[in-house]
Every structure is written in structure tokens, then in C-alpha cells.
Amino acid sequence: MILSYNSACTIEEVASSCNAIRFFQLYVFKRRHISAKLVERAERSGYKAIVLTVDAPRCGRREADIKNK
Numbered sequence: 001m002i003l004s005y006n007s008a009c010t011i012e013e014v015a016s017s018c019n020a021i022r023f024f025q026l027y028v029f030k031r032r033h034i035s036a037k038l039v040e041r042a043e044r045s046g047y048k049a050i051v052l053t054v055d056a057p058r059c060g061r062r063e064a065d066i067k068n069k
Contacts, residue, residue: 002051005038015045025051 001020003011005027015022024042029035039050 003047011038011041011045011047015047022047023049023051025053027053 001014001018002023002025003009003014004025007014011024022045024038024047026035026038042050
């Protein structure tokens with residue numbers, strides 16, 4: 001199971017309620033200490049791997065989002 005860093009549940013909540021092998025998905029933040037803290041929390045909670053996402057270094061111009069503001 002892969003948990004997104006942007007999940008509604010915390011790293012710890014998922015770890016305590018799930019017996020599956022867990023991976024943690026992470027975007028690297030500009031402020032690296034934030035990324036490091038998230039990785040440390042995942043390690044302490046028993047996650048087995050980090051899924052590093054690098055496909056969106058910045059938000060794109062999404063026409064649908066602009067129209068719906």
C-alpha cells in the first residue's frame with residue numbers, strides 16, 4: 001500500500017490500522033527539513049520504502065481550476 005504525503009489520514013494513523021506492507025509517497029519540498037521530517041515519521045511507523053515523486057516540480061496552469069474560482 002502506498003500512502004500519499006497529502007493524505008487526509010496521518011502517517012501514524014494508517015500504520016496503526018493497516019497490516020499491509022506500506023510505502024510512503026513523497027514530493028521533495030524546497031525546504032528539505034520538511035521532507036526529512038516526513039521520511040523520519042514514515043521510518044518510525046514501519047514504512048518499508050519511499051516512493052519519490054518528481055513529475056510535478058510546480059503547479060501547472062489548469063484551465064478548469066481557473067474557470068472554477
